[in-house]
Amino acid sequence: MTAIATTTAGSSTRTLLTAAAAAAPVWALVSLGQVLTREGFDLTRHPLSVLSTGPLGWIQIANFLLVGALVIAGSFGLRQVLRGKPGGIWAPRLLLINGIGMVAAGVFVMDPGDGFPIGTPDGMPAAMSWHSVLHMASGSVSFIALAAAGFVLGRHFSRAGARGMAIASRAAGAAVIVGDGWAMSGGRAGSLTLAVGVTAAMAWVSLVAARLRKSA
Template sequence: MRSLQVSLLCGAVAGPLFTLAYLAEGATRTGYDPTRHPVSSLALGEHGWTQTANFLVAGSLTLAFAAGMWRAPRPAGGPLFGPLLIGVWGAGLIGAGLFRSDPVSGYPPGTPDRLQYTTLGILHDAFSLAGFAALIVACFVFTRRFLRAGSRTRAALSAAAGVLFVVLLQLSGSAFSQNADLVDHGGLLQRAAVTVGLGWMTWIALHLLRETRVDRP
């Protein structure tokens, strides 16, 4: 039981650690504007290894969380879909760390605003999009689980997180495509989306931790 709770705790700390790391990096990186540039761009340049490590650590913690969900007495989302989707999100974070994104919106300084696609950048986007999609679907899988358990408030919160996550990701994607009205706010919109997604995962992890304590003999 102790190892199970450690695995679930990994899901609770993954989001806050990831967020604190990229906030610290963004505040100290020369030429980087957190309101304009994406989190992934922190992996570019001389100190880019710090954000690469951030992706890898967050992904590893998320995979540990998915394993804990699988072993939990009442796995959220059923015996397969909840842990599987969270596992895909974790793998997406690791893939985003292994493959660096392409420069966008003028960072690093001297690079063009519009994306110039490379193989590494395409792989980064593919892993990121797969992870985002899995996390979005997970929100609605949990919505169904909470409804079946009779918890309408939790179900509504989970569904709202999924919808808000989609909307914010769409807006940030439009900003990074150089939409004139949004481009200067792309980083802020993406950070809001990531905060919603990671905050939702932290909430679910804490909920499962409480469940395992209740079930413990």
């Protein structure tokens, strides 16, 4: 019975980590597909969140909801595989917050702006709607949690003696901070740097989950 329970637990953990491993590829493919095909969208001007607006906005909304759910599921797998190890408490918690933030960002849609969807006046709206405010707040919480998770994973791998993994984890956390900071400062092509920084960090978390899955 003990062997069966152990096998079942291992299978469950691997399934949850598979969800985390799938999160970044799904996010990147769905987002990139829209960047390349939705008329009027310019990633150097428009954040990926604005894809949630317009007649096809449901695609990006679904992307937020699905990827957020995958990250939430993956956080439980991470908790199981890192239990009792450095970072085993906070890395899963931060990924859980990151996933919840993504789901909330899908529920609360950003306002149209700066010419997208086509027909929207140039420039950002003079005032944000309540759901756009909540979208921005959700996104900020999600970004902070993702960045922090990168640094906590860096500590985990550093303690485990995996220097390269530790450096890459911290670089992933820094990528979110730099990308978001540049965007918030009004820097040129800030929406692009934000998308690159966040997607890179998400990709690293997915790679970590895939690696940990092998030992689960």
